[in-house]
Amino acid sequence: MSAGLTFTYGVVRILNLAHGNLYALGAYMGAWLVLGWGSSAWPALSYLLLLLAAVFIGVTAGPVIERLFLRRVYGKEEEIQILLTFSILLILEDVIKLAWGVSPLFADKPYTYMGVVRLGGVDYAGYPFLLTGIATVTGLLLWLVVTRTRFGKVLISVITDREVSSALGVNVPRIYTLAFTLGAVLAALGGAFTAPMFSLVPGIGAEVIVVSFAVVAIGGLGSIGGAALGALLVGLARATAVHLFPELDLFAIYLIMALVLLFRPQGLFGQVEARRI
Amino acid sequence: MVLETIGLTKFFGMVRAAEDLSLTFQEGELVGIVGPNGSGKTTLLNVITGYVKPDRGRIRYQGKDITGLSPRAVADLGIARSFQMPQLYLSLTVLENLVLALAIRAGRARGFWAPLVRADRLDEARRVLEQFDLEEHATHEAGQLPEGARKLLDVALSFARRPRILLMDEPTSGVSARDKSKVMDTLVPVLKGTGVTTIFVEHDMEVVQRYAERVLAFDEGKVVAAGSPDAVLADPAVRRALLGQP
Amino acid sequence: MALVLALAGLAVFLVVPPFLPEWITFLLTLAWAKALAVLGIVLLLRGGLLTFGHALYYAVGAYTAGFAVKFLGVHDGLVALVLAVATGAGASALLGLLLARYRGVHFGLLNLAFSMVLYAILLKFYAVTGGTDGLRLPTPLLAGVKPDAQHLRLTIYYVTVVLAALLLYVAHRFTTSPLGYTLRAVRDNEVRVEYMGASVSQAIYCSYIVAGVMASVGGVLAGFSVGHIVPEVSFWTQSGEFVFVALLGGTGSVLAPVAGSIVFEFVRNYAFKYSPYTWQMTLGIVLLIIIFFLPGGLWSLTGIARRWGLTTRRWSR
Numbered sequence A: 001m002s003a004g005l006t007f008t009y010g011v012v013r014i015l016n017l018a019h020g021n022l023y024a025l026g027a028y029m030g031a032w033l034v035l036g037w038g039s040s041a042w043p044a045l046s047y048l049l050l051l052l053a054a055v056f057i058g059v060t061a062g063p064v065i066e067r068l069f070l071r072r073v074y075g076k077e078e079e080i081q082i083l084l085t086f087s088i089l090l091i092l093e094d095v096i097k098l099a100w101g102v103s104p105l106f107a108d109k110p111y112t113y114m115g116v117v118r119l120g121g122v123d124y125a126g127y128p129f130l131l132t133g134i135a136t137v138t139g140l141l142l143w144l145v146v147t148r149t150r151f152g153k154v155l156i157s158v159i160t161d162r163e164v165s166s167a168l169g170v171n172v173p174r175i176y177t178l179a180f181t182l183g184a185v186l187a188a189l190g191g192a193f194t195a196p197m198f199s200l201v202p203g204i205g206a207e208v209i210v211v212s213f214a215v216v217a218i219g220g221l222g223s224i225g226g227a228a229l230g231a232l233l234v235g236l237a238r239a240t241a242v243h244l245f246p247e248l249d250l251f252a253i254y255l256i257m258a259l260v261l262l263f264r265p266q267g268l269f270g271q272v273e274a275r276r277i
Numbered sequence B: 001m002v003l004e005t006i007g008l009t010k011f012f013g014m015v016r017a018a019e020d021l022s023l024t025f026q027e028g029e030l031v032g033i034v035g036p037n038g039s040g041k042t043t044l045l046n047v048i049t050g051y052v053k054p055d056r057g058r059i060r061y062q063g064k065d066i067t068g069l070s071p072r073a074v075a076d077l078g079i080a081r082s083f084q085m086p087q088l089y090l091s092l093t094v095l096e097n098l099v100l101a102l103a104i105r106a107g108r109a110r111g112f113w114a115p116l117v118r119a120d121r122l123d124e125a126r127r128v129l130e131q132f133d134l135e136e137h138a139t140h141e142a143g144q145l146p147e148g149a150r151k152l153l154d155v156a157l158s159f160a161r162r163p164r165i166l167l168m169d170e171p172t173s174g175v176s177a178r179d180k181s182k183v184m185d186t187l188v189p190v191l192k193g194t195g196v197t198t199i200f201v202e203h204d205m206e207v208v209q210r211y212a213e214r215v216l217a218f219d220e221g222k223v224v225a226a227g228s229p230d231a232v233l234a235d236p237a238v239r240r241a242l243l244g245q246p
Numbered sequence C: 001m002a003l004v005l006a007l008a009g010l011a012v013f014l015v016v017p018p019f020l021p022e023w024i025t026f027l028l029t030l031a032w033a034k035a036l037a038v039l040g041i042v043l044l045l046r047g048g049l050l051t052f053g054h055a056l057y058y059a060v061g062a063y064t065a066g067f068a069v070k071f072l073g074v075h076d077g078l079v080a081l082v083l084a085v086a087t088g089a090g091a092s093a094l095l096g097l098l099l100a101r102y103r104g105v106h107f108g109l110l111n112l113a114f115s116m117v118l119y120a121i122l123l124k125f126y127a128v129t130g131g132t133d134g135l136r137l138p139t140p141l142l143a144g145v146k147p148d149a150q151h152l153r154l155t156i157y158y159v160t161v162v163l164a165a166l167l168l169y170v171a172h173r174f175t176t177s178p179l180g181y182t183l184r185a186v187r188d189n190e191v192r193v194e195y196m197g198a199s200v201s202q203a204i205y206c207s208y209i210v211a212g213v214m215a216s217v218g219g220v221l222a223g224f225s226v227g228h229i230v231p232e233v234s235f236w237t238q239s240g241e242f243v244f245v246a247l248l249g250g251t252g253s254v255l256a257p258v259a260g261s262i263v264f265e266f267v268r269n270y271a272f273k274y275s276p277y278t279w280q281m282t283l284g285i286v287l288l289i290i291i292f293f294l295p296g297g298l299w300s301l302t303g304i305a306r307r308w309g310l311t312t313r314r315w316s317r
């Protein structure tokens, strides 16, 4: 999730506030598919459906948002860009309400299929392990794509120097669309696979964007490794807080963020950019 | 000696932008800096004004060590600079750009009640515009100006601070050939009249030859020749470096 | 000239309401109160800073009044107001220390994060804040005098309009002062500002405090006019609404937020009734239209009208 956010930011240089909505869309779509077509006879199908939901949302919403809207504001003032993604956020919030209503949606089948895992005499739900596995694999894949493939190389050249790469014949607008779509798929993936753990209510998109921004801000905007570390820190802090002071789990996140930013305003792995004059 | 650099060194990765630069500047002199692209001219101005921190070396101004001060602190001490690419407030009018500079010079940057635009400030701003031949643009937004006028306004803003030292980064680039000497003809007498120490980076050899009292020729972060304009520009090494890659 | 017109406009707002139905007066009161929070956003926008958490200070103001009534036994609205100015200034001065370093999306979302922290606090510390039930704000005294029950709405309206008008004047002075211009200069070119010897972070910090106080006062006024405050005043949707109204009105004048706010309250009053599910979508679409077609907001229409020769005034910019 946060990887998707920082990833698109890294390439397109616009932080997409509607990213949380893509997450929410993925979650709703996934839950809906599982409720409709999942069958207990064949558990694996429901995981496939979750994946399908994420890819579907990503490849439909991603290009539309990028081509139709973001493309018009590249190079404009940052406020305008943020406002644009904010309007998309508002619109998508209601799209979700219109499509799936306001009553909670709960598809926990994929969660219960995983059963429990016995570790040192204590029972743990199996699903979170699966989730961690999926996140790790996705992260690794992303890293491989960025470092080992031609697409990754082109991507990096676009990030470092847009003008030069376009002069070298790279189709920059196409790369933007692709990167944004990839980011959207990542967001929807995060949503689809966490959906079985919660009952879905409208407004999760906005909640998620704040938390994932915290994650990204801790790691440093635009750094994928940073996002991973940020996610780890936030996850730990949240888990600890849930045990010690259940009231305060949100604060734990913001506390870490405030502390990190106080001492390292650009985040743990962020770079300060000075303008050449 | 009003300004002195001692062993200034700055690398950007492998790029040598300044290496062991020890330079001195005398009160009131007018020094031209020449050198091929990427030879470190702008970097020298950036380091003196605190925009870029040197890897090594010190900067002394009127006997005080000013190494490591921020651009604002350096500006407060009376060193102003103009930029190779004009740095203006593009959404403010030319007059507003200047009036704001005057208010800040007077230490009123934090005033939040009395209006910025005052008769006395307007008068002084108009006088500066006259000196720079920008009156016709007075009420235009800076973003709407033609390139040459932007360049002039950029210099005018720094000049309006009435600095002790004025650093100018290619003041006549972007200004039409016809106007180049006009710009310098207006600037130089004023600068000489007020005793400002001026250091200007310039690509146009004619301008350097006509106006500079002393010339420093840069290449790869080092001074390769220094002295009177005629002597430096006649130096074969300088000619090779400058004319070899214009 | 502009001053005369502004005063004439104010006079209309003072003379007409006694002849209007009560619900309209109520909506106008809310619109004026919220316009102050919007004004805060507009001031920051002039410096290129977009905050998605300005409801934070709106909530600080509202809950300051709430706590003053609940814990301090303060019943005078004016005392609550003074307290809210203090807490608004204190909160923004504190958070501003951290936030003044940030720009762009960092600034916007860090503000959002802080406002959501306050929201969570208001929600969870039931004993102090009343949780989701919120706090009741009984009819305040005004400088020790109990307002006449019959004209209660109208009294609150007048207090709100007069205070808001005063703050609009303060904002006007601010925007035309050296600091106000420095803020605009910051938006245009921070490097130049520092090289001219002015401090970018100081300009942002001061403006942030001014904007915080404005919103805080707005919160008190809105709180007293509704008579009841809930944690939602700090929720992100509230901040988003303020941002929306700021864009709707435009940033060209300190009067624009009032215009935007009044239009907004009335439109919402109707639209929300008919289709609560598409309300945010409507906001989003209108925002897109403003971004692409009317970047100056409603206020820029006055400029277009002028170009068409409908009016000869020159609005101050």
Ligand SMILES: Nc1ncnc2c1ncn2[C@@H]1O[C@H](COP(=O)(O)OP(=O)(O)OP(=O)(O)O)[C@@H](O)[C@H]1O
Binding pocket: A274, A276, B012, B015, B016, B017, B035, B036, B037, B038, B039, B040, B041, B042, B043, B044, B084
């Ligand atoms: N902030 C920076 N980061 C990385 N490299 C830099 C930076 N600033 C300057 N350089 C490099 O340092 C070298 C010297 O640059 P500088 O701008 O000082 O040259 P210059 O003499 O002013 O050239 P020009 O005539 O083109 O203005 C160049 O190779 C440039 O690419």
Ligand SMILES: [Mg+2]
Binding pocket: B041, B042, B043, B084, B169
């Ligand atoms: Mg240069």
